[in-house]
Amino acid sequence: MKFVIYTADCTGKKANCDYPHRGEVDGPEVLQEAVKKDHVCAGYKDNYRSKDNFITSDAIVMDVDNDHTDDPTEFITEGKMDELFPYIDYCLVPSRHHMLPKGPHPAALRFHVIFSVNPIDSVGEYAKTKELV
Template sequence: MSDLNEFTFWQAACVQNPSNCSYPKKVIVRDADAFNEMARFDHVSATYKNCYRSNETFQGSDVQSGDVDNENVSDPNEWITREDIHRTFEGVPHIISESKNHMKPKGSKPAAPRYHVFWKADMETDYKAYAALKERLYQHFPFLDPKALDAARYFDGTEHPNAVFYPGTMTINEYLDRLDAETADEAFYDDSITEGTRNSTIFRFAVRTLKRYGNSEDARERFRKESDKCTPLLDEKELNGIWKSALKYYDLIRQQPGYIPPEKYNTPQEMVWEPPIPFEEVALPPFPVSALPSRVRPYVEAVAETT
């Protein structure tokens, strides 16, 4: 794998041209300045055969991408901000840039924060698996745009991307594996939470707690208690910001199909069993014991009778 904090992009020679499929210029990005210069032109985060963008020509990528458009969020207080995104993915090398429609109306949608997000990922050479990871990201983080999950995704160039580059120590694959492990194991960690992933670890705890207990004082108290494990401790302003981010995220989760509210999730449900099927009502096909050797046949018949 290349350097965890090194991103590979391919740049086109045009700006905001969706019909273009040629991305001939390879650009290595290690900081925000390099990204801002590259992103002035249309760009992709995958390598394609003969530099021609399509699913069929996909050769590989170790950069995942997504959009945050705040498309269904009408209240500005509930917008997912750059800070919210960073808190969520702290520990993973990622770049957050403003899209061409940042704080502008988009079609019939009002002005809102709109971002492109790029994460360092494990190298993937199969376009279906690459797209599947995008889908996995969306399932965990419903603030991502579900219309931007294909493997041949391109990004419009913009004059002022205003990107911020966040270094990290784990790929987005490792992050999602850790998240899945936490979801599968409802027992919360007793270990101290060290600097470098405090925000994202506490954020994930807050979301799990909200899903289980709702927006309640009990949930907030559990969050405060968990934050005491941080080394060093986070200040009150930072904790309030994390809790606010978790509330925004939780509100989006509540809108997802299949969501189970805490009051239903925490109420024991009586199991209703169907009546058992009596053995004597089941007609089994005959077993061809006559085909067995004479020394084995009596043994098989005896075992069948006793069991």
């Protein structure tokens, strides 16, 4: 599985929109290093993240917050992901709220799922693809 990731010079800054460092993820070690910083899986004009600046992405990123229930037996887990997507490669990256309470919800598994896709060069097509997933 291969995809491009862009990283920031910071970690945990909600207002950050600058992702100047391009990296090619081709294994778990590269991914683990990249996600130590704030990151996105799309290229943007002038490295500035915004819908209007979208250039391309070869990865679809989905959030799994497990906020659909407070019952841990109903959480989406790595095993459940394998059941849902048995023939599709993906990467799981813990979110910054992993195993922490979030809003009115108790601590839960919270992660990002990254699916490698053929490059998408339209923000509309990217959004449509995310909807399908």
